[in-house]
C-alpha cells in the first residue's frame with residue numbers, strides 16, 4: 001500500500017508509517033545499545049503496545065515529550081512521561 005507523506009496518523013509507529021529509513025535507524029540504535037541499557041524485547045513490545053493505545057501518540061511521536069516512542073522505549077531507564085505513566089523503567 002502506498003503511504004501518503006502528508007498523512008497524520010494517530011497511534012502509528014514509524015514502522016506503520018512506512019518510514020523505512022527511520023525504522024532502520026531505530027533498529028541500529030537499539031542493536032548498538034549495550035545489553036545492560038537495552039530494553040528486553042518483550043518489554044519493548046509491551047511499551048510500544050501501550051503507546052499504540054495512547055491518545056498522546058501522533059505520527060510515531062509522543063506529544064508529551066516530543067520523542068519518537070520507538071527510540072524512547074529502547075532504553076531500560078526510560079519511562080513514559082504521562083502521569084500516571086503508562087510504562088516504567090526496568091532494571
Ligand code: SF4
Pocket residue numbers: 050051052054055056057061062063064065069072079080081082086087
Ligand atoms: S504518553 Fe507514554 S504511552 Fe503515550 S505516547 Fe507518550 S510515551 Fe507512549
